[in-house]
Amino acid sequence: MIVINLDVMMAKRKMSSGELAQRIGITQANLSILKNQKAKAVRLETLDAICRNLDCQPGDILEYREE
Amino acid sequence: MSTERSSGNIIRYTKIATIIALVLVVTGDVFGYIITEYISRVWAERSDTFAIVTLSVVYYLGTVGAIVVFINLYRLLNNMSKDIVFDVRNTKLMTIIGITCIFMGIDCVAGTVAWFGTIYMAVVCFFMMLVVFCVKAVFEKAIEMKEELELTI
Numbered sequence: 001m002i003v004i005n006l007d008v009m010m011a012k013r014k015m016s017s018g019e020l021a022q023r024i025g026i027t028q029a030n031l032s033i034l035k036n037q038k039a040k041a042v043r044l045e046t047l048d049a050i051c052r053n054l055d056c057q058p059g060d061i062l063e064y065r066e067e
Numbered sequence: 068m069s070t071e072r073s074s075g076n077i078i079r080y081t082k083i084a085t086i087i088a089l090v091l092v093v094t095g096d097v098f099g100y101i102i103t104e105y106i107s108r109v110w111a112e113r114s115d116t117f118a119i120v121t122l123s124v125v126y127y128l129g130t131v132g133a134i135v136v137f138i139n140l141y142r143l144l145n146n147m148s149k150d151i152v153f154d155v156r157n158t159k160l161m162t163i164i165g166i167t168c169i170f171m172g173i174d175c176v177a178g179t180v181a182w183f184g185t186i187y188m189a190v191v192c193f194f195m196m197l198v199v200f201c202v203k204a205v206f207e208k209a210i211e212m213k214e215e216l217e218l219t220i
Contacts, residue, residue: 030220040218 003063004042006035009054024049075148082144089137096130099123111182118181125178125185132171139163153209161203168196 010020021031024046033039047058054061095102103123108114111122143160151157172192178185 026220033218034220038218039220040215042220046220 001065001067003065004034004037004039005061005063006031006050009056009060013054015054020050020053023053078144078148082141082148085137085141085144089134089141092130092133092137096127099126099130102126106182110184113181121181122178125174125181128174129171129188132167132174135167136164136171139167153206153213155210158203158206158210161199161206165196165199165203168192168199172196 010017017028017031017035021028024031026046034042042062047061050056050061051058100123103126104119106126107119107122111118113119139160143157143164146152146154146157146160169192172189175185175189175192178188
């Protein structure tokens, strides 16, 4: 399964959910869906905005784990 | 005329047609004893008690099924007019309609012991059941796609 390590990166960059949501242009509810592994797909556009604002690579956020 | 307004009108007209059909079925229930006797004597050309009683039972069971179908169809259309389209509630209503069609089909098949003509109604019921279950499968797929789209961030 694909795990989204958004919490880890946000903690490293000391950025709150509200601030990140505002910067990448999505609602806090949608950011929460991403953080809680409820999302079924992530748009490249969203991933691009996350990476730009958290100054990281997609691999820092997305991780593959055996189920 | 916009597509949204046109589909809204279609739903409204179908709701009116459903109410009229429901009223007709209830009226048919009230005069059921006359209708079944007419069917038995004129169409089936049988005036024995067995034929009249059997056709009466088949007729009344059939109208109960029709009432269930029309009520659930009205509820389905009502949901659609409230913009609740691809929803689990609608697929449940379709399941009820489909299962009722099966029962009505079986009821009509049973009616052939008195008059073979009911087999045509049975064919219509089973065909309706297939159509309803096909539409239900399409709705289920649409619900799945909608959920996927909603969870795409």
